[in-house]
Amino acid sequence: MNTQEILETLNKDGVGQGITLFEGPKDPALVIPADRLVGVCEHLKSAPSLQFDQCILVTGTHMTEIRDKKTKEVTRAEGIEVIYHVRSLRHRALVALKVHLSLEDPRVSSVASIWPAADWHERETYDMVGVVFEGHPNLKRILLPQDWEGFPLRKDYEFPKEYRGISLEVDPPWPQQ
């Protein structure tokens, strides 16, 4: 079952509104409107012909703006993309779901209630990229300290000079030989 077929099944089941197929150079993905994510995910999990029961990975990516070199048109808008990889063990299929969010207020509903495995992945995505997952049971930083400022995997992140009085300068403060 490839991504195209999954989209066809979704359309047939009547939940395919607004879902488009992203055909990159390599892996395809389904682009889902942020407000319909939970509904689609629930359907993906429960429909007998789909049964995507295992959440493999949740990735957050800060997409910078890309303009065409000649025409100066925006070919990729700036924003945050959250990519869910879910797998159907029964049908041996893997599908990537994409959600585009704005950089200023990246908010999307949590799917941790559908796939508990997404819980920690969403926390990590929040930790690193700053996506707020609404309805998440315990949305706090997971790898970084709780009082860390900023989201390190955003492209505009600036590494702090110090943390709690510890110098984080790359150049050592002692004289160089």
Added chain:
Amino acid sequence: MERLVGALEGLGESAFALSLLMCAGVVLGFVGIWPLFAVWLERKASADFQSRLGPMYVGGFHGWLQTLADGIKLAFKEDLIPAQANRVLFWIAPAVAFCGAFATMVVIPIAQGVEIVNLDIGIFFILAISSVGTIGVVMAGWASNNKWSLYGAVREAAQLVSYEIPIALSLMIPIIAVGNLRLGHIVGFQCAGPEDAGFVYLSHHGWLLFYSPWTLAAGLIYFVASLAECKRAPFDLPEAESELVSGFHTEYSGLRFSFFFLEEYVFMFVVSIVGALVFLGGWQPLPFVSFQFDNPLMKLIGAGILLGKAVFLVWVQIWLRWTLPRLRVDQVMTMGYKYLTPLAMLTLMGMALYQYWGCRYIPGIL
């Protein structure tokens, strides 16, 4: 030794005090040297089980001085006391634990008639005094102000209370046969022979382990329970290092830590030598054939045989430790209360009936 004490007693109080000091010195010396050997034995035995070499360098021959080197290292380590610890309890706990193991040595006869005090309640004394060590362990766990230590201490207390019963019951079983609590008498019973016996003779009863099926069972119960008593694997829950870090001695360092270490090994020796005396015929080398151990040379040989048996039992403890996984805490309790205690009680009853009927209907067996 007893004669020596007796002779000095006549010389007045100061000489008596001197003799006591001497005896204490002998015991302390032994208690100091024995762990050096036992730890080395444990290291070499475990290395052997695990296809390693173990210590090889210090002292030349198979690293025989390694333990001494480690002891010196421990003695020079910084003695840390946690800021929030109860200093007084923390300070005396190792000493209390050590005393428990140390004091039991007083009543142990090392050869025929060679003992410091010939107490008429010998075994009872050992059982009572050895429990003092537990108080030290509980004190240490409580005083450390560390939750892991506390867990270790509580486990130790629970474990000891559970296993004190089967160990006491299993020691009562040979006593039913002997009718005396003196350790010397128990060994004497095992090598009792005809009046006109020569150097080698057939003893009436033989080793108590083989005296009756009940004593055999008692011997096994005693061994298992004694493993739990001296916190050896598979019953090493109070210090279960993968669960409780180090259990009750997590916060101890340097010399104070080494006291717990000494206590463990001395206590291993004590339970082993008591087992050897009570069940394995003491200084008699063979189960049913006895020798006369009345002259000094023979006493020396007898002491060697007794020590050999004790070391063998210690080795079995080491062997078990490096072979078996650890039990879980509820399994330890189950083992104590559901199996060992009822078994020991049954055995005790069986032994009592055996003795009663045996005496009446099979004359000559006693």
Added chain:
Amino acid sequence: MAATVEARPPDKYVDVRTQELQINMGPQHPATHGVLRVAIWADGEIVTRAEPDIGYLHRCAEKIGESVTHIQYVPYTDRYDYLAAMNNNLGYCLAVEKLAELEIPERAEYVRVIVSELNRIASHLMAIGTYGLDLGAFTPFFYAFREREEILRILEWICGARLTYNFIRIGGVMRDCPEGWLEDITRFLDYFEPRLEEMNELLTHNHIFVNRTANIGVVSLEQAVKYGLTGPNLRGSGMRWDLRRDDPYSIYDRFEFDIPIGTGIKGTVGDCWDRYWVRILEMGESVRIIRQALDQIPDGEIMAKGVRHLAFKCKAGESYQAVENPRGELGYYLISEGGQISYRSRIRAPSFCHLSILEEILPGSMFGDAVAIIGSIDIVLGEVDR
């Protein structure tokens, strides 16, 4: 002795309640296999609530992935699951090769399979040895390490490193097999197979070991799928799922091997013993795969043509590549905009997902069981925190 353990009623231990004690297991604790901290709320010896806390070994893996070139990143992948570095190399290289559309020479593929399967055996030996250690059995640990030492020697022979190999490179492998290396592996396999039996006698069927692990930490199949468990942990719960068979990568579709699953021989399906037993059986399957690979390995090149290592560029695109790591599904999700550096390199670490199930299965178990459960899911903290 075929010891089996009856399932115990879950409420057997909670009839007497005492004051709840909060206790920190870790970050420095002998049984947490690294710097994992589990905050435990305990009622006496029984864990009532557990909360894993991670991040003590965070080394900014994904951030580094966005700042070094693809070629430079391969040695970093060694450091995540440092017990299965070959498999980590393989996963990353496959992901990059998928983006760069590289054809890998046959011989290199076979060498890759041989080293990753050897590494899998080494990793499982470590898991089993330390599991014994967690339960207080010291000796099996040394036996496992004796065997692992042989594997490390073989791997050291071909790539010069014992733990962080950096051997599988983008486009192939670092170097061809040295003379006598393949024969030495055959010798090792002949030596190793009987040793597995020895391990079974010493630990697997030990009565105390069975009593400590059977019916403990039961993960039902439903839970396992829900929490994203993969690898031996998912198979231990009774799911016949292995990426080497179900989503074949490299040349795994050419080999014949079984997928062992937990069947609840000693207790319930999905208990600690099942997970442990799956690892034991998997080592045997790895031996089978290596033997087949040794028979089939062709001569030829070991590096793809046209890989310019100093200026290696990927095509633009995004790809997710998963491999069956000894611990589970290791995935690399790479976004490339063309050029030498990934735009985003996301790592799906199996141990990270496995840890999240602790919150679910630790409550209700005893302290000693908690140690047994953490040991049985076989985590590597380098991979959890990345």
